[in-house]
Amino acid sequence: xxxxxxxxxxxxxxxxxxxxxxxxxxxxxxxxxxxxxxxxxxxxxxxxxxxxxxxxxxxxxxxxxxxxxxxxxxxxxxxxxxxxxxxxxxxxxxxxxxxxxxxxxxxxxxxxxxxxxxxxxxxxxxxxxxxxxxxxxxxxxxxxxxxxxxxxxxxxxxxxxxxxxxxxxxxxxxxxxxxxxxxxxxxxxxxxxxxxxxxxxxxxxxxxxxxxxxxxxxxxxxxxxxxxxxxxxxxxxxxxxxxxxxxxxxxxxxxxxxxxxxxxxxxxxxxxxxxxxxxxxxxxxxxxxxxxxxxxxxxxxxxxxxxxxxxxxxxxxxxxxxxxxxxxxxxxxxxxxxxxxxxxxxxxxxxxxxxxxxxx
Numbered sequence: 001x002x003x004x005x006x007x008x009x010x011x012x013x014x015x016x017x018x019x020x021x022x023x024x025x026x027x028x029x030x031x032x033x034x035x036x037x038x039x040x041x042x043x044x045x046x047x048x049x050x051x052x053x054x055x056x057x058x059x060x061x062x063x064x065x066x067x068x069x070x071x072x073x074x075x076x077x078x079x080x081x082x083x084x085x086x087x088x089x090x091x092x093x094x095x096x097x098x099x100x101x102x103x104x105x106x107x108x109x110x111x112x113x114x115x116x117x118x119x120x121x122x123x124x125x126x127x128x129x130x131x132x133x134x135x136x137x138x139x140x141x142x143x144x145x146x147x148x149x150x151x152x153x154x155x156x157x158x159x160x161x162x163x164x165x166x167x168x169x170x171x172x173x174x175x176x177x178x179x180x181x182x183x184x185x186x187x188x189x190x191x192x193x194x195x196x197x198x199x200x201x202x203x204x205x206x207x208x209x210x211x212x213x214x215x216x217x218x219x220x221x222x223x224x225x226x227x228x229x230x231x232x233x234x235x236x237x238x239x240x241x242x243x244x245x246x247x248x249x250x251x252x253x254x255x256x257x258x259x260x261x262x263x264x265x266x267x268x269x270x271x272x273x274x275x276x277x278x279x280x281x282x283x284x285x286x287x288x289x290x291x292x293x294x295x296x297x298x299x300x301x302x303x304x305x306x307x308x309x310x311x312x313x314x315x316x317x318x319x320x321x322x323x324x325x326x327x328x329x330x331x332x333x334x335x336x337x338x339x340x341x342x343x344x345x346x347x348x349x350x351x352x353x354x355x356x357x358x359x360x
Contacts, residue, residue, distance in 0.1 A: 006111035011130045011147045020135030022103025022110035028149040029053040029079030031131040035273030039339035045072045047181030050156035050223035053080035062087040065095030066102045072183040076106035080133035086112040109135040127268040156223035161202040168197045176214035181222030185336035206238035216245040216355040219252025226254035233258045245354035248330030260303040270294035277313040287343035289333035327354045
């Protein structure tokens, strides 16, 4: 790590040089920032970060290392990792390796020793933008590097979805979870409630999903632009016509909007972190939520069959909606919240009750 150099090149020509860590490699992605104080391992392995270079606003990263339990998928999903100060040492009873070793094992480059405050302010002012992150030894002619990346040109869901159905847990209630890039935390919440969960590929047809005889359907989180996932736009309404209770989370929430004639828009810098306040419109109660998305549902485009149930208190974007006559609801944030806060885990209980269960 001592001899590795690194450069982060933004599409507008800004070049930030620092010390490299992780793999000696070059990758491109959309540069986004996360405001969480902890949970870097969960973020690094979150499939929703596919195609993105992750910048942490918290200046100290890596001090508790990496363990074998806190994975949200089976690998590092980010295209690159940018931090202010990567701790050379780590201390935790469950830690197995350092962040440096973790990224190296999965071929992902990182950069440290840079002014992350400057970059966060830049993204907040100019918006997220494509970037290139390269780690190297020796000399590199930065003038010859070129950022050539468009986030919305890629179907990242196809890269992270399961390739065949998988079953988890046992119980009298069966949920079919459509995997657009699901976090393990969501799956664990269902299994913990005694729900038999069948995870199916994102490209599954309505008939294939129905063949599993579900009591309910969960539309998972995932990466990318929801507007290009046209198959899901057709599959979801076909399923809704059969009366299944449905629960959409994050990308699943956005796809529900599209499925019923709504639209989404790209946010300036998105919501990434575990400290976003959301108000429930009916009760006026506020929850602090974990979020990771760069697109949002256009409130004016939502079908008249839906009510808006939740709003973000920072920017008034739509955070939840509910069908007026069918057992269908969705939220933009992550109720499984790994790592915390756990204000919204009750939504899984509500979903279970819609399917005739008791919840926890």
